[in-house]
Each structure stands twice: as structure tokens, then as C-alpha cells.
Amino acid sequence: MGNNDLQGHPRGLSTLFFTEMWERFSFYGMRALLVLFMVAKAPGLEYDRVTASAVYGLYLALVYLTALPGGWIADRLLGAQRAVWYGGCIIALGHFTLAIPSTGTFYLGLLFIVLGTALLKPNVSVIVGELYAEGSARRDSGFTIFYMGINLGAMIGPFICSPLGEKVNWHYGFAAAGVGMVAGLIQYRLTRWRLGEAGLRPKGYDPKSARRGWMIVAAAVAAIFAFALLAIAGVIRLEPVRLARQATRAIAALGLLYLAGIFFLARLDAVERRRLIVLIFLLVACVIFFMGFEQAGSSLNLFAKDYTVRTVSFLNRDIAAGLFQSLNPVFILTFAPLMASLWVALARRGLNPSTPAKFGIGLILLGLGFVVMIVASRRLIVAGGIGQVGPLWLVATYLIHTLGELCLSPVGLSAVTKLAPRRFVGQMMGMWFLATALGSLTAGLLAGEISQVPVADMPSIYLRIALITASAGAVLLILARPLKKLMGTAN
DSSP: OOOEEETTEETHHHHHHHHHHHHHHHHHHHHHHHHHHHHSSTTSOOOOHHHHHHHHHHHHHHHHHTHHHHHHHIIIIIOHHHHHHHHHHHHHHHHHHHTSSOHHHHHHHHHHHHHHHHHHHHHHHHHHHHTSOTTOTTHHHHHHHHHHHHHHHHHHHHHHHHHIIIIIOHHHHHHHHHHHHHHHHHHHHHHGGGGTTTTOSOTTOOHHHHHHHHHHHHHHHHHHHHHHHHHHTTSSOOOHHHHHHHHHHHHHHHHHHHHHHHHHHSOOOHHHHHHHHHHHHHHHHHHHHHHHHTTTTTHHHHHHHHHBOOEETTTTEEOOGGGGGGHHHHHHHHHHHHHHHHHHHHHHTTOOOOHHHHHHHHHHHHHHHHHHHHHHHHHHHHTTTOSOBOTHHHHHHHHHHHHHHHHHHHHHHHHHHHHSOGGGHHHHHHHHHHHHHHHHHHHHHHHHHHHHSOGGGHHHHHHHHHHHHHHHHHHHHHHHHHHHHHHGGGO
16 A cells, blocks of 8 residues: 555556556457447348447446456455456457357457456455555545556547448458457556455455355356357247346346345445445446446447437548547546545545535436436437437537546445455455446446337427436435435445
């Protein structure tokens, strides 16, 4: 926790900043192509939009859902540092598998990315938290700086991968994402020494339990690949939309059962129980937020493709639709330093909003972003459902959504490390991503609904999303004070 060199932050923060930057380069570079590739004519997959949106939601859900066992593997078997390394290697393998022009390898590549992200994503955030002393005033600021690394990669990824994929060859775009992950692995290996003891060893390691744990992991991985290969071979027939609906119910039940088990069976003390209650409220808010926010890669990506003017006059050509995916990270890089400074400045004056209040503000801003889409879709109705609207509608939507994200997502990562019982911190970070998974899965189903309705029905769908998200935000603002009391010193 010493050796500070980043304006008082630990030196290891720079290692994690660039590791996550390159991982997000690969993730968001590929994500910008995913739905567009699935609906494109050959050599795309030629899926209908409902199916493509369901596959997109399932993929994102699995990426985040597997963070729970990924956190367990780090906590009990590997330690967070080794989990990040092995996860990055598997992610790179996944992207290069996607670069092979075959439907079968497409799904195999997605599976590799899911498994690799399970190890890397929750545990890199855990290491960030362990770099700081408990109660450090710089922790929230540190997570916001870390979040800037995420979004630097997310900004660059679509700029590289989208033109390559949409304009040259889809599989070149997927390969470029793999190259980015390899760059991140090289950087991590060379600067890993800066992390010191943070995340180096598993917290609950026991040799006998570890042997059983590895046997469980090996059996689970074998079962996953056997199922995947049978599906690729056509022996098992999967219906993405039906599977997405069933998975929504299953994930919700899994999350509730897990939290109930921790609350009632894990022998928590009174302080840990109160903090867990607050964390449950934040997890529900996370689900609702990402239900709306993850329209970016699906329905809003298709809106950019079909209904948005993308012609650059001085180039006399259309830009790739996926480039709009860079707007969110561009805005985060612009506003994240201001937000980080704002939280610190408000804290000095005793005016810093509590974590639940920040979540409420974020949800309300998300709802306001969809109000912009209501107006944009109504302009299409006035035009008879044909033609396109200017790009500023999407720009405004992404800007407002970004401000909401800055109030919720980096603060949420920090809140998990502060509110989770210490012996369950990796698994609770997995629960954060499980909530994100549920929101993403719901987003995929909702995107399928949006993509198949006529333009005349779009405003009503956007209104429904706006009302749900803004109402949830208002409830959190009302409950902010009692929830803050339950948090105690973890504010």
C-alpha cells in the first residue's frame, strides 16, 4: 500500500489500469461488431434481429455470470493475480478463434471469451481494492481512475475493430481484438511486480479443499465444452430467445438463493448483515441500470445502422455504425476526472452523496437518456417511418447515459469492496457481475422487442424503459438516508 506515484495512489494501479484497458479494447472492439455481424448477409450469420439480440444478451449474461465462479476460483485456488493472467490468455484465444471464418468456431470463440473473462474481470477489480488501506479516502477516486483505463480501451477498440470488420472483413475485426488482449498480457507480465502482495495468494486456501476444488473446476469445464461441442455439431438444438427467457429466471433465482445463503448461513456479524442489506439494494439497482444501458450494443447499435445519418461530408462516405460505440468511453474519459475530483471535493466539505444516492442519480439520468430516444423516434414517425435522423440524437443519449454510468458503475465496484464481508469479497464482486448479467440478459430480450416493432411503436417502448429506470432511481433517493445509516463507516 506504499510506493505511491500516481498523485498519492499505489503504483500497482498503473499496472491494473493498462491491463484492463487492453482487455476492454478487445471486449468492446468485438462487441461493436457482434450484433451487426450476426444480422449481416454472408459472410455474416444472417440471423433475424430477435435471435441476434437474444444471442447478444446471452453472451453478455454469461460473461458476467461466470464472474461468480471466477471469484471463487481466485479466492480459494489461484489468487487474484494468477486468475487475471490465465483469464487474459483464454480471452486472447477466444478472439483469435472468432477470427476463423466458421459458424462453429464463432460460438467456440465466444465460449473462450466467457471463460477467460470469468477469471479476469472480477479479480482485477478486487486487486484494485486491496491496493488501498481500509477506509482510505482515495479508494473511490482510485476506482474512478481505474475506470478511465476501462474506457480508454473501450474507446479505441471500436475505432480499430469496427472499420476493419464492417468495411474490410468481419474476421479481421475479431483478430484485431485478440491482438489488443495480447498487448495487455505482455504489459501485465512486465509490471506485475508493482502489485506486491495485493491479490497474490488465495484468501481461503486449504490443500485438501483445493484438490476437491480443482476436481470440481475440471468437471465443470469438461461438461461445458462437451455441451458446446454437441450444440455446434447440431446434436443439441438451442433456441436463443427461449433460452434467454429461461436463463433470466434461472439467474434471478440463483442470485436470490446465494444471497439468502450468505445472509442466513454464513455466520455474519451484525455489521456485516447491515452492509449486506445495502449491497442487495445496490445489486437490484445494478440489474435495472444495465437493462437500459446495454441497449448500446444491440438496439441502439442497430438504430445507428438503420436510422442514423452516418455520412461524413469531407470523406463523402458512411462511417461504420459501430463507431458510435466509442461515444460512451469518449465521454467517460472527458468527465471521469471531473467526477473523481467532485467526489473528493464534496467529501472534504461533508457534502459527498452517499452510495445509494449516487445510484439513484445514475438511474434517473439513464431514464432521461431514453427520453431523448423518444423524441428521436417520433421524428422518424413524422417522416413516415422512413429516412434517418441526425447523429446528435444518439450523441445526446450516450452523453446522458455516460453521466449516469459515472454515478453508478465505478462507485458500485468500490461499494462491493467496502460492503462485502471480507472472506466473501471475491464472490461478492462476482455477485455484482451476476447482477450485471441479469440486466444484460434482460437488455437482449428487450432489444429484440425494440428491433422487431414498427417505428410507430418505438416511442412507447422507450417511454416504458425511461419510467422504470427513473422510478427506481427516485426510490433509491428516498431511501438514501436510512441505507447510509446501515452502511456505517463504509460510506
